[in-house]
Amino acid sequence: MIAMHFLQASVGWIRGLIAGQLGLAADALWVDLAIWLISALVILGVVQVGMLYATWLERKFLGRIQDRLGPNRVGIFGLLQPFADMVKMLTKEDITPAQAHRGVFNLGAILVVPPAIVVFAVVPVGIGLIATDLSVGFLFFISVASTAIIPIFMAGWGSRNKFAIIGAMRAVAQIVSYEIPQVLSVVGVLLLAGTLSTQGLTLAQGNGGAGDAIGYPGLWFVLIQPIAFVIFLLATTAEIERTPFDIPEAESEIIAGYHTEYSGLKFGLFQLSQYFMTIASAAMASILFFGGWLAPLPFLQRIGPLDLGWFWMGAKTIFFVLVFMWFRGTWPRLRSDQLMGFAWKVLVPLSLANLLMTGLIGYVTQSSTNLSGQPLLILLFFAVANALLLMATLWLIGWWRKNSERPRIRFEQAAAGELPPAEVAA
Amino acid sequence: MPNLDSILIHFSPELVLALGALVVLLYDIAIRGRDGRQAQLTLVALVLALGATFWLWGQPPLAIFEARGAAGGAVVRPGAFISDGYTHFFRLIGLLTTLLVVLSGMVYLRGRTPFKGEFYALLLCAVMAMNLMAGANDLIVVALAIEFLSITSYVLTAFLRSDPASIEAGLKYFLYGSVTSAAMLFGISLIYGVAGTTSLTPAYAPEAMRTVAGVLAEHDTIAVAGLESVLLPAIMLVLAGVGFKIALVPFHQWSPDAYEGAPTPVTAFLSVGPKAAGFAVLLRLMTRVFGDSGLMSGWMGMIGLIAILTMVLGNIAALTQSNVKRLMAYSSIAQAGYMLVGLAAYGQGQLAGLDPLGSTLLFLLAYIFTNLGAFAIIIAIDHAAGSSELEAFSGLMKRSPFLAIALAVFLFSLIGIPPLSGFVGKFAVFGSAVAAGQIPLAVIGVLTGVISVVYYFRILREAFFGQPVEGAGRLTVAPSLTFVVAVALVMTFAIGLAPGAFVDMANQAAALIAPAGEMLAGH
Amino acid sequence: MPAIPVWWYLMVATGLFSIGLYATLTRRNAVNVLMGVELMLNAVNLNAVALWRYASPTVSATVDGQSVQLLSTLDGQVFAIFVIALAAAEAAVGLALIIAVYRSRRTVELEQLDMLQG
């Protein structure tokens, strides 16, 4: 409470300062605009630096995984490497292919960045510390992230290069497909929290949050919805096109996919947006399932008057960024048909099953008077249901692996004339 | 919260259909593409839904999917779906149509498509959409149901995807349809704006509630607020959407192409199902919602004009067609024009004992059996010859006398020769027009009817006096198809010879959508 | 008096609708026609939401001890949501048809689709 008052007071103090500078009343529209501008600049700055060091972290971490040292020449531990990289990238020649559709080609590279920045508007790092607490925060995140598809199409089409187009189409097919399990897996969490606001979702995982009000204890949602969490993590990895779901830019097949033709600064913009999205997705995973800026234990939430929300949020985000990097370092890339099959035949049914389970338990516990106020019993329900779901998962993955070979067999049979033509056509 | 029990009871035909569609799809997956009994399952679902409809006929009318207040459970918003005699009438028409279409198309489809399960599931969904159109009491449900039927129709039209004509027909149907439905939705959004609610009528609800019909009835207020200039264009836009489903001129351009390219059983379905459902929506909207006297004078002229255009253009364009499916497309456009005459005669006096709207319903009832019977024969010939050109009908008399004579009966009925059902229908609508003082409509109807003799006789001449093409032997017809022809024959004669019971049926259904007595008396 | 009169919105919607209609009437490429339809549907939604915001019946309610005017229904928004769903369904079927036509005819220019004509 004290920390909250401290923060609110400080926000008020900043408002007053700005108002004083501009010579306006503290609640004037311009002050609002100035506050928005400041938060935008803060987000941009933090994310920018975060992105630069994410590249460093990635190279260092991958190096360790692969028993190497990673960058260690520029600065201590190679800490200045990102800046060297940046200078290199900015000074490279900017090439636009002669056949490219100039406008679409350039616009594609420019438009790829804004969605990746805008999503940070709904990432909270503490009470009151959020750019805008939208009532539809999570949906906002998803919908803005989904607009990133359009510049990918523009890049692929504008390049007039078949690898770029194939890469773009693969990327879009993948992103669109994985969006479905990504959203469906979270619906269970949304049901439990009863809100779409990211701030509300965070608070629902704390003591005294909305979770308590409807009979769920102040627990991180990962404990109640573990399978949903795994689905979300995998789908998100595919959404941001990282290994093992990085088919769109599989170097060995289609060079660098939709950004094959880009160089210098424009290539840098693609890199930038990808790291932005990685950080944003890591942040969203921690908000949805790991309590966001809430500390793991209540007494760790603040030191004296200082709220540590930003610290916990940052720590969790970095943890998930590392998880994505760990995926990249250790998993092989999936085949294209496996990739789509995995989304539609495994993740979508599972997330639907998870939603059904959550809805059923939620309905039972809310309609039964015996159960309200018995959080442990409810948790037990969820544990049993999740165990059942886990078994279903394993069975489903086994089935999928058995069946995912089938297209090849059918194709070979067809080639050998073993299947009737009608069936081949079908 | 809506009342679940009443939904389960009064929505049972649609629930059965939805469940049936699901079962057919799952069955199709379970048998893994082998030849199965999807058609039989579909028939079971249709018969069950028919049974439910007959059973509901004895139940008191009710509007379901109502919203109730949290506290006392009082209805705060009238039901979104009306389950009364009018709805049952169209449920019956929709279910019977589909039953006959499935029976006559079973053999035709075998071997023509690998997606039998999907075909029948879509057909069941189409019936469900038609039923929804008949009972819809909410602008949103009206829009959804029309669009639902449209989407299923597009897919069914393009169902034979190895046949370029089928796909092309589907695309043309789709493009026309999506434009007109967007126009209709625009009109609906304007009507919503005028009324402030999407709920259409206070059907069977005890309390007075805000509805579109209620707001529009306050005609003076609307005129003062200048909203009349919004409503008439809006009604016109809605007419475009519904007119597209019925294939009224000038929203008919899709229909010859779609009819010709679609698989013949689908053509049979399109020529009857969406038309009937379109009329269901049209009549209910025009009378119960826009039936206020001030508005009516605005749209009555439009309806009369459309009826004339439809009758004239349909009959004249049919004269030059060489493909029978295409010819039947224009023929069915013309028939829809005749049906519309009943609506154009509405509210201005009536033929002894027959409501003008009842005459439309009676015509519809007569039309579905006659037209489906004719189409059953076209399906049989198309199945055997692989073509629906006029030449394929040559020498039908020698190849199958039963079909040839049945065809003659159906076409005579479409012309309107007594004592067949078509005559009763035409007599009813044109009689209503005369009684309502709409003499020009009746005269044009009769004259265009005379024109229609020419093109119907072209088919009959081929069938009776033409020579069978080389190698075409006796036409063997599946028993299910013979059954359809027989049923259609029986009904054609029954409605023609003993119209009494059917007139009662149509009248009772029409009475439910006629506005209350005082509104008529106000004229 | 609100800052923006409702007819401004309605005018934008009408403009979108008219441009969409023009596109459907003049464009030869089936995909372009479909885009025109999408514009028309957007006009529908804008209309519905604007009229919801400005022309819905209102009721008084007490929220947190303060008496406020609330819009009593969400019909316009619900209508728009359903139209969006319909647009998605329609686009899926329509584009499937376009792709199927292209597969059999190698064109999606409407003037070259002339197998059926009377």
Added chain:
Amino acid sequence: MSPLLLQQIAFMVLAAISLSGAWGVIRAHSVFVSALWLILSFVGVAGLYVMLEAGFLAVIQVLVYVGAISVLILFAIMLTEDVMGQAEPASQWPLAVLIVLPFFGMLAKAAFTADWQLSAGSVAPPEGASISAETAKLVTTAIPAEQGFRLPGQVVMLGRSLMTEHLLAFEVVAVVLLVALVGAIVIARD
């Protein structure tokens, strides 16, 4: 500058975005570029929804139109066009103008002259149709009000509305989507 004027400027900008996007659709020479203009128009309309205080709808607009329908359209273009393909110039435009202009005039005049406030006030909602205290509370409970956050807005109300007043439409749209899914697969599957 007053908030009122600011709102009007915002409206103008968004309206200009929507309409210029639509104009681009009919003027662009390439189908792909047409589609990009269309997306711009969608975004503009989403902005107008925000101005109309329909935030949920704005997000849905972006999610479905920009994120899904335009992607479908772009896919169809990529699958059906020669990548370099140029659309032919529009045909029959005089006729189309003849149809569209009177239509626009009629609707625009109607929208301008009509007194839309009529429907807002004329019929009083009956007892029970008003938002109950209970409902009003529900809208605000998702986040404890004393913590001073914004209301979750209309999302909760929309959900309730879909599950009560519009239950039938909600169920039907599910079947429509299933039918569209099945239909699209039947038609387009290789």
